[in-house]
Amino acid sequence: MAIPTQQVAPQSLPGSPPPSRRRRRGAAAARGGSRSAYAMVAPAAFLLVLFLVIPVLLAFGLSFTNARLISPNPPRFVGLDNFVRAFTSDPTFVRSFINTFVFAAVVVPVQAALALFMAILVNQKLRGVTWFRVIFFVPVVTSIVVISILWDFMYQGDGLINSMIDTLTFGAFQGTDWLGNPSTALGAIIVLSIWQAVGFHMIIWLSGLQTIPEELYEAARMDGANAWQQFKDVTWPGLRSTMVFILVTITIAALGLFVQIDVMTQGGPRNATTTLVFHAVRKGYREQETGYGAAISLIFFVIVLVIALVQRFLTREKD
């Protein structure tokens, strides 16, 4: 599930090294240089092939069989059966599909916007601003499993969130059992996920903000631009490549939602929070249907690939 992140991230990372300009070197030196380049790329390439390329190819092959995790019978080729089953006779798969997209559709814009807002706030030259950066960043470096367990307690019927609601509204409103109620469970997980990950994207936005030269702002101010005009015409265009990176990484991370579900709700209540990755793990590993799990993973892979390509196309540099 981390597959696409690694494929896309290096391309869209701002500031990748410029191609070498020293063309006039001797042929021998060039060969030596390329040899050391291969040597340097070898460890990464080896690991990528071992843990990325081979599993993807295996998943592709397995998804057309009825392979099982535990079975005395050899796997058998079943053609497109697994894919037909996913779309026609597995309501949980369809529900997972919908939940995954609802989650991504909410998380991507909200998290990106919130992160940008926080980045602008902590980009001020004020005393103690480092503290705020640290505080916003703390959830990112905390294990998501720990965070899920803590929020699980907070979301309980008699947990922290409900007693806060109770106190703040003087008892006028009663919270629900957030994770046990099918209509609030996914929303509750969206809130916690944004809270956890927003700090990371804040830092990325911040690094983008700091590459915009101060002179541009000075010039804009001399032209009489107000704060909103400065943001619209100086900051936002200057953040373009950062925006592309953030858009792609949040989308992929959101589509791969798994840990929070696994720790907090196991897909329930009533499939309200099941997601594609969670369903693939449940089918492929816990219920031991490796072939079917591989088919779900392959569907997921294709979807993520298509979305990433569409995003690349929409945000391409137009010259």
Added chain:
Amino acid sequence: MSRKSSLTMLAMAAASATVLAACGQAGQNDDGGGGDAGGDGTTELTMWTHSAGNEAELAVYEQIIADFNASQDQYEVVMESFPQGAYNDAIVAGAAAGDLPCLLDMDGPIVPNWAWAGYIQPLGISDEIIDSLLPTAVGRYQDEVYSAGYWDAALSVFARESVLTENGIRVPTVDEPWTVDEFDAALVTLQDAGYATPLDIGAEDTGEWWPYAYSPMLQSAGGDLIDRDTFLTADGALNGPEAVEFFDWFQSLFERGLASDSGTIGNEEFNNDEVALSYTGVWNAMDSLDAVGDDLLILPPPDFGEGPKIGGASWQWGISDSCDAADGAREYLEFSFKPEYIAQFADNQVVIPATAEAEELSEMFGEGDPLQPFVELSQEFAVERPPTPAYPVISSVFERAAKDIMNGADVQSTLDDAVQEIDTNIQSNDGYGF
């Protein structure tokens, strides 16, 4: 910034070096499929347990192993313990890598699956031992014995005698248990008497607890997890009218607030008198006995029509198919089924000893001992979960369906979906050999 990133690099390099070193270490210590010749001419028998962290249980194993190793000089048993949560994964991974130990323990209902998959071989220890054990402490698949255990567990309803008497509720017996209507009425009475949630049914727990605790109730109502005549479909068993009736009642427990899925796993609420009745296992009995004393009642679960039922089969021992020294493993197992060891397991962990002899040696389960009622419950009411290789899937599907119903899903359609899911799985496995 650059100093920071070089520090990060250094930390990552150090971390990966540690991991690699650890892998190398693990590789060296790995004893392969067990049965390697040791340095001094003895054959090593590797043994995996799921009991890491359970000191009481490990202490007994350590003693058995020490006694066995000292009693002969042909074999040497070496134990490795895993935490229960990761244990099945370790076995599956070990089997995939062809690296299982000689001796391994396993939860009763998974035995058919592992036997079918060829992980374990027929047990082959003496019939005398097998015949002396509680039937639910023996794991069978296709009429062949594959595993045997030292104990079984049992579920019951815990209550305080004073609370029942005060509220005019009849104390049920094994011969005359509560009917489901009586049980329901008792819960309503207790709720009116001031218990906000009168019953702790254990719904906050997850995993195997669900089929272990609630599928016997379903059987008592006339339903089942699967059609046990053919083992090919769950249709009619899991979604028939009896099952729907049972789950309607189950759902209404939560709707009416008679039970809930919040709270802590274990028996704390009962011990603190926050709930009046608790549906829980023998392993919690000592704590409740300490908290409640003579007032504690250990009652049979209610009768849903076909008589009360409780789940049987706990952790049992088997021999892996790849074991090179299966004779040694058998010798060890036969040695370990001595009454004094079984009694020690029972008393240390508060579980029911698997033989009558050990029962008498035990300080808790013998005639007249406080936990003796559990022995009777286990003998009278224990049913086994379906002995089919499809069980892991059935278990997972059942848990999800029952939880959805608890959360208010439509009963009939949820059960129909569950049946479809189980049947699809059985078909894609060509009937699992049935």
